Amino acid sequence: MSLPSGIIRATLAKDLRLEWRSKDAINSMLFFALLVVVIFSFSFDPLAEESRRIAGGLIWVAFLFAAVTALNQTWTRELRNQVLDAYRVSPAPANSLFLAKAFGNFIFVSVLEALMTPLFIIFYNLRSIGPVWELIPVAALGTWALVVNGTFFAAMSLHTRSREIMLPLLLFPISIPALLAMVNATTNILTGEDSARFWIVLLATYDVVFTIASLLLFELVLDAE
Amino acid sequence: MSLTDTNAASATQPIVSVTNLIKQFGRFAALRSVSADFAPGRLYAILGDNGAGKTTLLRALAGLTQPTQGKISILGSSDIRSVCGRIGYMAHPSLLYDEMSGMENLRYFAQLYGTKDEQRCTSAIAAVKLDPALQRPVGQYSQGMRQRLSLARALLNDPKILLLDEPFSNVDVRSAKEMVSLLAQMRDAGKTIFVVTHQAALLDDAADEFVRMEAGKIVSRTFELHLEEAR
Amino acid sequence: MKRAFPILAILTVLLLSYGLHGALISAPTEQTMGDVQRIFYYHVPSAWTAFLLFFINFVASIQYLVRPNDRADRIAKWIAGVVSIGACIAAVVIRPIPYGMEPSAVATTGIAITGIYFVVRKYFSEQGTDVLALVAAEVGVVFCTVVLVTGPIWARPVWGIWWAPGDIRLTSTLVLWLIYVSYLILRRFSNSSQTAGLAAALAIFGALDVPLVYFSIWFFRTQHPQPVIGGGGSIDPRMLHWLLINWLAFLCFAALVCWSRYRLEILQRQVEEAQALEALLEPRS
Numbered sequence: 077m078s079l080p081s082g083i084i085r086a087t088l089a090k091d092l093r094l095e096w097r098s099k100d101a102i103n104s105m106l107f108f109a110l111l112v113v114v115i116f117s118f119s120f121d122p123l124a125e126e127s128r129r130i131a132g133g134l135i136w137v138a139f140l141f142a143a144v145t146a147l148n149q150t151w152t153r154e155l156r157n158q159v160l161d162a163y164r165v166s167p168a169p170a171n172s173l174f175l176a177k178a179f180g181n182f183i184f185v186s187v188l189e190a191l192m193t194p195l196f197i198i199f200y201n202l203r204s205i206g207p208v209w210e211l212i213p214v215a216a217l218g219t220w221a222l223v224v225n226g227t228f229f230a231a232m233s234l235h236t237r238s239r240e241i242m243l244p245l246l247l248f249p250i251s252i253p254a255l256l257a258m259v260n261a262t263t264n265i266l267t268g269e270d271s272a273r274f275w276i277v278l279l280a281t282y283d284v285v286f287t288i289a290s291l292l293l294f295e296l297v298l299d300a301e
Numbered sequence: 302m303s304l305t306d307t308n309a310a311s312a313t314q315p316i317v318s319v320t321n322l323i324k325q326f327g328r329f330a331a332l333r334s335v336s337a338d339f340a341p342g343r344l345y346a347i348l349g350d351n352g353a354g355k356t357t358l359l360r361a362l363a364g365l366t367q368p369t370q371g372k373i374s375i376l377g378s379s380d381i382r383s384v385c386g387r388i389g390y391m392a393h394p395s396l397l398y399d400e401m402s403g404m405e406n407l408r409y410f411a412q413l414y415g416t417k418d419e420q421r422c423t424s425a426i427a428a429v430k431l432d433p434a435l436q437r438p439v440g441q442y443s444q445g446m447r448q449r450l451s452l453a454r455a456l457l458n459d460p461k462i463l464l465l466d467e468p469f470s471n472v473d474v475r476s477a478k479e480m481v482s483l484l485a486q487m488r489d490a491g492k493t494i495f496v497v498t499h500q501a502a503l504l505d506d507a508a509d510e511f512v513r514m515e516a517g518k519i520v521s522r523t524f525e526l527h528l529e530e531a532r
Numbered sequence: 533m534k535r536a537f538p539i540l541a542i543l544t545v546l547l548l549s550y551g552l553h554g555a556l557i558s559a560p561t562e563q564t565m566g567d568v569q570r571i572f573y574y575h576v577p578s579a580w581t582a583f584l585l586f587f588i589n590f591v592a593s594i595q596y597l598v599r600p601n602d603r604a605d606r607i608a609k610w611i612a613g614v615v616s617i618g619a620c621i622a623a624v625v626i627r628p629i630p631y632g633m634e635p636s637a638v639a640t641t642g643i644a645i646t647g648i649y650f651v652v653r654k655y656f657s658e659q660g661t662d663v664l665a666l667v668a669a670e671v672g673v674v675f676c677t678v679v680l681v682t683g684p685i686w687a688r689p690v691w692g693i694w695w696a697p698g699d700i701r702l703t704s705t706l707v708l709w710l711i712y713v714s715y716l717i718l719r720r721f722s723n724s725s726q727t728a729g730l731a732a733a734l735a736i737f738g739a740l741d742v743p744l745v746y747f748s749i750w751f752f753r754t755q756h757p758q759p760v761i762g763g764g765g766s767i768d769p770r771m772l773h774w775l776l777i778n779w780l781a782f783l784c785f786a787a788l789v790c791w792s793r794y795r796l797e798i799l800q801r802q803v804e805e806a807q808a809l810e811a812l813l814e815p816r817s
Contacts, residue, residue, distance in 0.1 A: 086412040094400050153398065162396040162454065165363050166413040167386040225737070232734070235724035245717060246734065249710035250741050253748040260752060274751055278744070285740055293733040296597075300726035301366055323812065326725065327804070330812040516815065 080172045087176035092183070094153065101149045102184065109142040109188045110195065117199040127200040132262030135196050136255060139189055140222065144244050146184045147226035150177050151234055160298075170295040178227040178290075185219050205268030214265070214272065217279040218258035224283065225250055228290040231297045254282045314377070316341035316462065316493050317362065322371035324357050331357040333517035334371070339495075341461075344488040346504045346526075347497045349514035355497040356393070358514070359464045362495070363390040376461065386414060389460035393467050395451045399440030403450050404433050407457060414458040425453040428483060430476075444471040452480065456487075463487070463494045469503055481507050501526055537791065544788050547781035554774040562771075571686045572771075577779035578678040579705060581786050585672030586708060587645075589715075591652050592665035593735035596728060599658050609653075616646035659801065662728040665735065666719060667793045669712050671786055676709040698753040700746065707745045711738040 095102055116134050154160045163173055196202060204211070226247050233242035261275035315338035324332040332354045339345060347355050360366045361373060364381035376384045390396075397406050407422040426433045429449040439447060452468055463484075469477040477500070485507040488494055496504060501511065505526050513521045555573035562569035598604040619642020623635040656664055683702050684694040697703060715738065719731050767775070 082415075082417075083413060086409060090398075090401075090409050094398070098400060153400070156399060157397055158392065158394040159396055159398060161363075161365055161390070161392060161394075162410060163413065164365055165385055165388065165390045166410070166458075167382075167415070168413040228737075232718070232730055235726075235730060236718065236721040237723055238721060242718070242721060246714050249707060249714050250737055252707050252710075253741065253744040256748045256752060260755070264755075270755055278748055278751070282744055285744070286737070289737060289740055293736070296726075296729050296733055299367075300724045300730055325808050325812065328807050328811050330808070333812055 080169055083168045083172040084176045084179070087173060088179050091153075091176065091180040095180075095184070101146075101152075102187070105142065105145045105184065105188060106191055108145050109138070109192050112138045112141055113192050113195045113199065122200040127202060128205070128266045129263060131196065131200055131202055131266055132264075133259045134200075135193070135262060136218065136258045138192055138196075139185070139219075140248075140251075140255065142188045142192065143181075143185045143219075143222045143226060144247070146181055146188065147223070147230050147247070148240050148243055150181060150227055150230040155234070164298065170298045171291050173298070174227065174231075174290065174294040178224050181223045181227055182219060185223055186215075189215065189219065202266065204266050206265040206272070208265070210265050210272055210276070211262065213276055214258060214261045214279070217276065217283055218254065218261075220283050221254035221258075221279060221286070222247075222251060224287050224290055228286075228294060228297065231294065235297075235300050250286075254279060257282065313340055315339055315374075316376060317495075318374040319358075319362075320372045320374075322358070322361060322373065323369045324354075324361060324366065325369045330517055332361070332368070335514075335517070335519055337512070337519055337522075339493065341493050342488065342491050343509040344484060344494045344496065344504070344507055345510050345512055346501060346508040347495060347512045347514060348499075348501050352516075353514040354517040355514055356466055359390075359466050359495065359497055360392075362462075363388060363464050365390075386458060387461045389455035389458065389463045391451050391455040391463075391465045391468055393470070395439070395447045396454065397439050397447065397451060400438050402436050402438055403431055403442075403453075404435075406439060406450065407453060410454050411457050416458075421457055421459075425456045426450070428456060429453045430479060445473055445476045448472050449476065449480065452483075461492060463492055465495065466497045467499070468496060469498055469500050477503055537788075540784060540788055540791075544781065544784040547777065547784055551774065551778040551781040554777055559774045560768060560770055565690045568686060568689050571682050573774055573778045575679060575682040575686060576775060577782045578675045578682070579701070580779055581782045582672050582675035582679060582705070582708075584783075585668045585675065585786060585790075586712060588648060588652070589665045589668040589672060589712075589735055590739040591649050592656070592661040592668060593732035593739075595649075595652055595656070595661040596658065596665065596732045597736075599661070608649075612646050612649040616642040618642065619645075660798075662732075663794055663797045663801070665728075665732065666797065667790050669715055669719075669735075670793065671790050673709065673712050673716060675782070675786065676705060676712065679705050680709055698749065698756055700749045700753060703749050704742070704745050708738075708742065711741065 116138055120130060120134060122130075151160070154163070164170075226243065229246040229250075230243050232246065233239045236242045257275040257278045261272040261279070264270040264272045264275070317339040319335055319337050322332050322335040323330070335354070335358060347358070349355050357366065361368055362375065362381075364385055372379060373381065375381055376387060378384050381388075398409075401409070403426060404422060407426060408417075408419070411418065411422055423433050429452050431446060431449055431453065439450060442450065448468060448471070452465070455463060455465065465484075468480060472480070481503055484494055484496065488507070488509070496508070498504065504511075508526070509524070511521075511523045511526050512519055513523075551573070555570050559570065559573065561567060594608060598608045620639045623639035623642075652661060652664065680702070683705075687696075688694050695702070715731060715734050718734055719727060722730060724730060
């Protein structure tokens with residue numbers, strides 16, 4: 077009997093190993109992320125007092141665009157040679173595949189964020205007035221919010237024309253409450269003006285709701301012809 | 302000697318049973334009411350022109366495509382998902398990761414079937430006469446090697462039923478003959494094998510029955526291949 | 533059934549004219565805002581109609597997904613029933629109700645939700661629910677567009693701004709509009725034979741999103757106080773009268789358009805099915 081957690085681990089390990097070997101996708105994503113930060117720094121001229129106020133929004137919009145590049149390549153390896161068929165004929169549950177892909181995307185997007193954050197700090201001379209450690213749950217929950225829906229919609233867009241534009245088209249409207257929460261939580265923490273507690277709770281709720289929804293509906297999307 | 306009586310299959314329970322199977326893609330009817338019983342422990346060659354419905358039939362048996370109408374019963378169950386652990390499937394695309402080596406591919410897919418047994422992978426790869434130690438990524442294999450590895454993947458879970466779609470295409474004659482004798486061995490060991498192919502002559506001796514499809518229907522089932530009709 | 537259509541059409545024309553006359557002439561002029569306020573008679577009923585249509589889409593989408601599976605169907609029926617019972621109990625028991633809602637409104641909404649669910653379940657076949665979802669989404673987006681266009685038009689002369697990001701109603705409506713436009717685009721761009729299922733999944737994601745959108749904007753507003761477009765507070769009964777007349781007119785109009793669109797879509801699908809059946813039976817050349 078195939079144990080789902082074993083399959084998740086095996087699939088995640090395979091994806092990470094393959095990405096590490098070729099590094100083609102991650103390299104272009106990293107460069108794109110860098111470009112986004114640079115362009116933002118030219119477009120939104122940061123003065124020290126204001127930078128804390130707008131940084132939250134800028135950072136998360138930048139993360140969002142970088143995340144889309146990662147999400148768009150979620151299934152490319154499985155599409156070549158129709159490997160998805162091999163997965164579907166096996167007894168492995170569809171949700172294991174979903175979670176493995178979502179965790180993989182979480183790692184990729186976190187790597188991108190890890191690159192972009194110091195750059196933002198440098199370009200905008202950022203220093204946080206509020207408790208910095210609170211940014212960690214915000215980043216984690218916010219990234220998962222983008223990634224869980226993104227992986228789901230990436231699978232959905234496999235069945236559409238204009239695949240690469242369909243993903244952000246489906247993802248962005250649904251992500252608005254999460255985006256609002258991420259941006260406001262980050263701004264509150266950086267400026268120290270307000271508590272980010274409510275936003276963190278909202279993000280956690282969002283994550284729980286949409287993780288469950290994705291797990292319930294993923295098999296339908298995977299099996300659609 | 303030819304036999305057109307489709308019920309000759311049995312005293313034994315059919316291992317695969319298809320009733321009034323219809324599959325439509327919009328206006329195109331790939332399968333138009335296919336009904337047949339298939340006995341266990343036999344090698345069936347499924348022949349026919351392009352567009353006859355052979356691949357669609359195989360995909361329906363593998364559970365990859367839902368019939369528009371009709372029923373399929375495999376290994377006594379009408380829910381293919383519940384018995385898919387005992388079915389092996391090989392398609393025209395390789396269903397393999399080009400970036401990994403042969404053994405790495407097999408090790409991963411074996412885990413999808415719930416086994417980490419290295420021995421399974423080595424024996425599967427040995428059965429198709431490929432070198433387990435080969436580190437080259439599958440993307441650099443020749444077509445013949447890729448087909449053989451794809452067959453090895455289908456054998457990983459030691460399936461009772463094998464569904465093979467064009468396993469010999471672009472494979473050199475000697476390798477193809479080796480694959481055929483491997484299939485015959487497995488049939489003798491009790492597996493039921495369905496082979497869709499354009500190269501019927503390869504299976505002349507090995508196949509137990511030749512099922513001919515045309516325009517989405519089964520038009521004949523014979524025990525021997527009539528060479529004048531062979532394509 | 534066929535005769536009802538022209539009757540509904542005539543009724544709609546009469547109600548719309550009556551409502552127009554009422555909105556522009558008969559209704560009393562608002563004290564502070566003046567005649568500009570009259571756009572309210574189009575802004576608000578459009579919003580209510582759009583929300584109703586989107587809700588119907590949600591119900592139809594759920595129905596489409598649960599109908600084939602007996603257990604899921606039963607669970608959904610129970611949940612729908614519980615909603616109305618829970619709403620009635622809440623209306624009686626919880627005092628005061630948060631957000632200033634009327635107890636009768638809560639109870640009526642709960643019962644309406646259950647009513648709509650069971651009506652859809654009874655009168656629409658599996659394919660019918662899919663067509664209903666599509667139709668409700670299309671007409672809903674149109675009404676939603678009206679809301680989003682009339683909102684800023686009203687806001688600018690009265691409050692001096694086109695848009696307030698913290699305005700909970702307008703912003704929620706915008707997000708709803710975005711979600712449903714993406715729904716329609718998915719339907720248009722899908723090349724799968726299971727488009728209905730994919731779209732239903734998206735509709736459910738959208739519906740789950742709506743309360744989250746509402747809360748996030750609500751909290752945003754408490755942290756960043758913003759002008760409220762559309763004002764709050766009580767409403768003159770004569771204005772309420774014309775508001776409801778216009779709403780009734782809009783509902784009839786929406787029903788008319790939905791009905792036509794539904795018939796058209798069903799006929800198109802019947803043609804496709806007939807063509808498919810023909811391809812199935814005829815010998816291939």
